[in-house]
Amino acid sequence: MSAQSGPVEMVEVVRGPLAESRHTGHAVICDASGEIVEAWGNPDQVILPRSSAKMLQALPLVASGAADAFSLTTERLALACASHQGAPLHNAAVADWLADIGRTEDDLICGAEPSRDKDLRLGMIRREEEPRRIMNNCSGKHTGFLTLTKHLGAGPDYCCPEHAVQRAIKSVFEEVTGQTSPGYGIDGCSAPNFATTMHGMARAMAFFASAETRGDVLSKSAARLASAMIAHPMHVAGEGRACTQLMQAAKEPVAIKTGAEGYFIAILPERGLGVSLKITDGATRASDCAIAAILVRLGVLDADHPDVKTFLNPPIHNFAGTATGEIRAKAGVF
Amino acid sequence: MSAQSGPVEMVEVVRGPLAESRHTGHAVICDASGEIVEAWGNPDQVILPRSSAKMLQALPLVASGAADAFSLTTERLALACASHQGAPLHNAAVADWLADIGRTEDDLICGAEPSRDKDLRLGMIRREEEPRRIMNNCSGKHTGFLTLTKHLGAGPDYCCPEHAVQRAIKSVFEEVTGQTSPGYGIDGCSAPNFATTMHGMARAMAFFASAETRGDVLSKSAARLASAMIAHPMHVAGEGRACTQLMQAAKEPVAIKTGAEGYFIAILPERGLGVSLKITDGATRASDCAIAAILVRLGVLDADHPDVKTFLNPPIHNFAGTATGEIRAKAGVF
Numbered sequence: 222m223s224a225q226s227g228p229v230e231m232v233e234v235v236r237g238p239l240a241e242s243r244h245t246g247h248a249v250i251c252d253a254s255g256e257i258v259e260a261w262g263n264p265d266q267v268i269l270p271r272s273s274a275k276m277l278q279a280l281p282l283v284a285s286g287a288a289d290a291f292s293l294t295t296e297r298l299a300l301a302c303a304s305h306q307g308a309p310l311h312n313a314a315v316a317d318w319l320a321d322i323g324r325t326e327d328d329l330i331c332g333a334e335p336s337r338d339k340d341l342r343l344g345m346i347r348r349e350e351e352p353r354r355i356m357n358n359c360s361g362k363h364t365g366f367l368t369l370t371k372h373l374g375a376g377p378d379y380c381c382p383e384h385a386v387q388r389a390i391k392s393v394f395e396e397v398t399g400q401t402s403p404g405y406g407i408d409g410c411s412a413p414n415f416a417t418t419m420h421g422m423a424r425a426m427a428f429f430a431s432a433e434t435r436g437d438v439l440s441k442s443a444a445r446l447a448s449a450m451i452a453h454p455m456h457v458a459g460e461g462r463a464c465t466q467l468m469q470a471a472k473e474p475v476a477i478k479t480g481a482e483g484y485f486i487a488i489l490p491e492r493g494l495g496v497s498l499k500i501t502d503g504a505t506r507a508s509d510c511a512i513a514a515i516l517v518r519l520g521v522l523d524a525d526h527p528d529v530k531t532f533l534n535p536p537i538h539n540f541a542g543t544a545t546g547e548i549r550a551k552a553g554v555f
Numbered sequence: 556m557s558a559q560s561g562p563v564e565m566v567e568v569v570r571g572p573l574a575e576s577r578h579t580g581h582a583v584i585c586d587a588s589g590e591i592v593e594a595w596g597n598p599d600q601v602i603l604p605r606s607s608a609k610m611l612q613a614l615p616l617v618a619s620g621a622a623d624a625f626s627l628t629t630e631r632l633a634l635a636c637a638s639h640q641g642a643p644l645h646n647a648a649v650a651d652w653l654a655d656i657g658r659t660e661d662d663l664i665c666g667a668e669p670s671r672d673k674d675l676r677l678g679m680i681r682r683e684e685e686p687r688r689i690m691n692n693c694s695g696k697h698t699g700f701l702t703l704t705k706h707l708g709a710g711p712d713y714c715c716p717e718h719a720v721q722r723a724i725k726s727v728f729e730e731v732t733g734q735t736s737p738g739y740g741i742d743g744c745s746a747p748n749f750a751t752t753m754h755g756m757a758r759a760m761a762f763f764a765s766a767e768t769r770g771d772v773l774s775k776s777a778a779r780l781a782s783a784m785i786a787h788p789m790h791v792a793g794e795g796r797a798c799t800q801l802m803q804a805a806k807e808p809v810a811i812k813t814g815a816e817g818y819f820i821a822i823l824p825e826r827g828l829g830v831s832l833k834i835t836d837g838a839t840r841a842s843d844c845a846i847a848a849i850l851v852r853l854g855v856l857d858a859d860h861p862d863v864k865t866f867l868n869p870p871i872h873n874f875a876g877t878a879t880g881e882i883r884a885k886a887g888v889f
Binding site (some may be wrong): 404 | 568570571575576577579588602659660664665666677680683691737739740741742743745746750816817836837838873874875876877879880
């Protein structure tokens with residue numbers, strides 16, 4: 222363990238003779254007992270885990286019995302934990318799920334987001350079509366919220382912090398992080414995003430990683446969600462995205478999930494380890510690189526795998542296609 | 556002067572109860588003598604000034620006599636220093652300039668870039684038109700390079716570091732920064748971008764700010780370029796961009812110019828002061844905020860001006876249009 226009080230330099234952006242930009246961050250690896258195995262920066266740093274918390278936000282959906290009551294497939298459980306691309310695969314799957322629970326796109330509280338699937342996005346611009354809620358990267362999570370809302374017979378305002386869905390999420394969030402949440406921010410999709418520490422988030426991920434070894438309802442629910450993510454990496458993000466490509470490239474089953482503002486987590490069921498990572502400045506290019514570097518260090522990823530190098534050590538190309546630099550993990554850190 | 560060895564926290568990104576992300580940086584303010592008036596972080600930090608160096612890269616165009624030989628208007632001098640939007644205003648002006656020097660878009664070495672003008676960009680997608688070199692944000696700088704190339708009777712490979720244009724730029728760059736450049740990186744537009752220190756870049760900007768007071772060719776050239784930028788803020792960037800809006804909002808004449816990877820400069824002719832700013836992690840949201848904060852501190856900008864607040868303290872909205880947080884300068888820093 223090499224914990225320090227401030228964030229540590231993790232990633233360099235190199236151009237010509239110098240590291241032009243630098244990214245610092247915090248990272249914690251926890252074991253099944255919730256103890257820190259290794260840490261960089263400050264484990265007590267308070268953070269918002271953003272979309273890296275989606276499997277925590279999906280826990281009540283499974284633990285309540287709602288997932289079974291609505292016969293949710295593992296694809297739908299993966300979508301509940303996803304920040305998807307809004308590609309046709311995702312949009313069709315969410316539409317079918319909404320129909321099966323008797324809800325429509327209009328019931329989704331997340332705002333409309335342009336699809337991140339290039340062909341679909343450009344096609345929609347050409348057809349003068351507006352962005353849609355179903356293409357919001359969180360539409361699977363929200364359909365999970367709607368499913369739980371229906372199961373509980375609760376009202377439609379499922380993103381209100383006092384709503385039964387959000388109260389249930391806060392309760393399990395505090396249970397698996399092992400901490401009282403000091404507050405919440407409103408996320409990009411309008412759901413509350415509960416704060417915790419770097420250590421709390423790593424502990425929660427280790428809870429998921431070790432869930433198969435326990436028989437209680439919450440652990441069994443966590444194991445099902447982690448398994449669903451691992452089984453369906455394309456549903457969790459999409460083509461070309463770090464979560465999907467790194468899960469597909471991994472040498473062992475692992476769930477990997479990004480969040481806005483430079484957050485990332487990993488769940489390693491074969492080792493019972495959970496990883497939390499926050500890039501201080503919120504840059505995705507740096508969190509993509511640093512999570513890959515941590516997983517290479519752990520032996521989960523192979524640094525020479527082309528889909529790993531894409532995130533661990535990507536070249537930077539300019540408008541003329543010339544390689545002008547690279548992003549890389551700072552030597553000696555991981 | 557409050558110089559420190561490492562970068563200092565400058566900007567916070569707030570969501571709910573906490574500063575979710577933080578940006579550090581270096582900044583230096585120099586006077587006409589090249590001395591540091593005030594500094595944050597490390598004045599000796601080596602940096603690439605990226606597009607904040609465009610007025611330096613345009614100096615030989617004017618000092619050589621090429622600008623007068625081709626009767627360049629002040630609009631064209633401003634375009635030579637610009638990172639423009641590729642809006643119709645800019646594209647037409649560059650096309651006319653290319654025609655006047657007997658060159659075409661095909662002579663530009665900068666790669667093709669999609670227009671950043673929303674209507675034009677979406678229109679081009681709908682018409683299935685490809686991005687064009689003339690819309691590259693650096694096309695004015697490159698047309699300046701072509702103008703100087705023609706004036707010198709040099710070959711077409713004007714971005715080669717050994718080309719007469721780049722040798723002339725390196726020479727004046729080292730003269731006005733007061734330092735030997737330790738090397739260069741290749742920029743997004745394929746031109747060499749010479750390295751210097753934070754202090755060197757602030758000294759160069761103070762050279763521009765005080766150029767009116769001197770009678771030598773280089774100083775007179777610098778004064779013409781700074782005046783052109785101040786006279787034509789729309790040519791320097793475009794609608795909605797920090798450079799343009801902050802120049803237009805300023806209480807006194809000032810040239811303000813962004814660069815990639817979180818760089819920013821300001822030239823204050825009425826005070827003979829030059830400002831250089833680098834956000835460590837390269838984030839534009841932070842450099843926009845920090846340059847505004849520095850210029851508010853200096854009394855150049857009014858913190859309550861709506862076009863200043865847009866960059867100094869912008870709200871963050873989510874996909875549903877809800878305000879979920881804000882970007883702000885860290886209290887007590889500026």
